[in-house]
Amino acid sequence: MATALARALHQRAGTPAELLIRGAHALDPRSSLDEPCDILVRHGRLAELGAHGTLPSPGRGELIEAAGRHVFPAFVDPHVHLREPGQEHKEDLESGTAAAAAGGYCAVIAMPNTAPVVDEASVLRALIDAARHRARVAVGFLASITRGLGGQELTEMAELRDAGALGFTDDGKPVVSAGMLRKALQYQRLCGGVLALHEEDPALSAAGVMHEGAVSARLGLAGIPSLAESTMVARDAALAQYEGARVHFQHLSCEPSVQALEQARRSGARVSAEASPHHLTLTDDLVRTLDGRFKMNPPLRAESDRRAVVDALRSGVIDCVATDHAPHARHEKEVPFEEAPMGTTGLETAFAALFTELVLTGELELATLVERLTAGAAVFDLAVPRIAVGEPANLCMVDLDAQFEVGSDGYASRSANCCFHGRTLNGSVMLTLAGGQVAFRRRTLAGARAPASR
């Protein structure tokens, strides 16, 4: 049974939104909604839906004339790095959730590879408390599978679940030992919670910094072969099936991993998977620039891999989009490629990048994209945001025709290491409602106080 976002996630209290969005094209595949609508938000909830022009101006609140714009259920990102505690020079709960709101997200799930690692209930409780004061959108937290991400000892998984962990991951690192992962999968029977896995065999990825292929051969950079990921997907799917456990594969990047995932699904393993906007739209050819913005783990792969991941997202073999938003400070990325840390930001550009590179090119339907941008909630047993009367207002309004140059206006994130920096993209998020509050509105969005009566 899915849990309401507001119950399992954490967000600062604020003023509930009061507004009427008039004439926007509402698209929500889960509600079979695909038409121009008037949407009335009262006290942070969807109070009324009506055909375009049928809802009267509200007595209070704001009227937004939105003809030509689109309204979607707000997105849910199952994989972000908010860097708090310990690396606030890169990002924190406030700046990270501001970036999420600017990207149309109403909820994000934060990874535990912070300093200290989220491997004890006390660290988790402090984070939840901080989120209740400072998060603009709802934040959920995963705890680590092993203490200090060391791969040696299990965390107190049951206690962490009681303290509010949505699940577990050693993200950034694989659980190298099959024996250790097996114990965590067994423990899942006691405490529940999805195990999210970063799949990488370090014996194969070794000192690699990019995809192994023609580009790495040309540049003399050590390569990370695709099978460093796919062999671990196959291994862990087998372990999960044997233990009757449930696992989620993070940021799948290549064709062999998709094949391993398909095989796992066919054999009935309880698996889910995510893909990231950069793996869905970019390839290792960009690494020829030697720009550290294109260094991430898993790395940008070949075009055949990109297409396989897109196909899997379209068919539903891959469940959802996850940004793996990974901010790094400017000075950390302004070094030779091999020295730069792995990661790209992604919250503010996910929709526009995927809309421009996949929907406008005909590779993906808009409705499918919207579904996959929200489906991350279901992976963690959370209620997926919907446009339906009575639901909490988790909405984003997008101008699909608006073009913008990524980064030209700066970023809401504290970091600028965005792999789409400088690109011209279509699809500008104008307004985001998260948990019934206005979490983001673009400066250029005109609104009007509603007149007292019509």
Next chain:
Amino acid sequence: MSTRAPKHLISIEDLDRAGIERILDRAESFAEVAGREIKKVPALRGRTVVNLFYEASTRTSSSFELAAKRLSADVVIIRSVGSSVDKGESLKDTVQTLSAYDPAAIVIRSPHVGAAQLVARWTAAAVINAGDGKHEHPTQALLDVFTLRRRLGSLDGARIWIVGDVLHSRVARSNILAFGRMGARVTVCGPPTLLPREIESLGCRATAKLDGLDQADVVYVLRMQHERMLDSYIPSLREYAARYQVSATRLRPAQLLMHPGPVNRGVELSGDAIDSPQALLGEQVKAGVAVRMAVLYELLVGVPALAAVA
């Protein structure tokens, strides 16, 4: 058709065939300067060249220093040991500090791929890549082409084998590209663990066996480092030498032998091969100064007026 002089020399890809030939032609005239009693020309008088070396180097750093001095430039040499680099100064800060002296050129050697390209982003000086990790070493490739052109007249149609640790070699990458641009047919040969996947995409053939080496006009041997054995790329230097060492018995009399140095005598090359008259190792070193003079001239003075040499 000859192109404009590039602003930097970071990769062989910065030069087309005409550009390479222009540099080599100019190197010929500078080689003539080396035969004079006073080996100096005033081309760069009053200008500063910074040599920034983050990696040990004997021949590259000394030949760049001599090249700049023979062009009458002021030369500043920074090595990572004993400089503020040692104190943790970032590459960016070091480059910006040195750029405050308004150098005409920065020559950089770094253990990291792309270092020269980054430096070019942070300075107004012309940047010359003197080796960046396993990526490229374009002036080595130019001096190798220079040496071969003197012997063969032209590289068109020449069959060149590059033998050894291709995976870890910046010389291999620059030379595959440079030899290819000059019309040669390149084969790379080495243990399968030391041939990068898809290396053929650089425009060469790849093989793990020396069979067919007798078809080569030129055998270019790469340095085999001891560490490769510790990393299990090869089981032993002994076995490597048995399979891949280029010795006098494996060479045909007419074949030319090259090596970028420093040589591991008895590993990738036998002593008799090094000392044979087919070996061009000494000519390669000698070419280093003239070719690097020509590169500095190309970037700092420009295309016109070979007359400045006279």
